[in-house]
Amino acid sequence: MANFYNGASASSVFLALLVIGAELIPPLKSTLAAIFNHHWVGKLILVLGAFILASLVWKNETVFGIGSDRAAWHSVLLSMAAMLLFYILHYLA
């Protein structure tokens, strides 16, 4: 049985890391663009692929000692907050 909580945890954290990493490390952004024709397409395919893969493969009921439901909820909200905060700071810098 799949665990979509873990897929949500993995993919949301991965998305935040990709977003911030691609802005701070230009070669990462250009590599994504070179492989997928556009960096956003690369992030979309990699993150949704990670969501499906992690959901099917990673079936643990806990993540670092906390329930996978709580881990997913906090991962998604914190990842969204991290992306917004990063773009605000990046614009102001």
Added chain:
Amino acid sequence: MLSFLIIPRDTALYLHIIGGLLLIVIPAIILLQIRSKPSWLKVAAAATAAVSWITLLPSAILYLVFYPATKTLIKAGPTPWAHSVVMETKEHWGILLPVIATLAAWLIFREKYEESRRWYILLIVLAVLMGVMGRIVSTGGS
């Protein structure tokens, strides 16, 4: 490479908006009916997840084919933050819509109705925010 994506801008925009509205309306109906557990709840949950994935296509067409010209206008205008903050955040938050909708549908199919509630609320809030952010971006480009 993107030539296969070319459809009229207005068609892509309408599909994008209709998809976004469905991601507000269907979850709202699910939340209103979740306590009575009607037989169609799983169909509605699956439909919401399907819409969230399908809507990625018109969204991608708008962003990849038609948005670059708008982006140039916004960045040269008085509100460059409309792209640098609002659009940049929107285009990446949007990737999480199918993640949230699929997770919520999975919970409905496992009959974990109470657990699914906060994910449908998050889906509605995110879809509404995407609409507001889209309006800010389009205003910045006009």
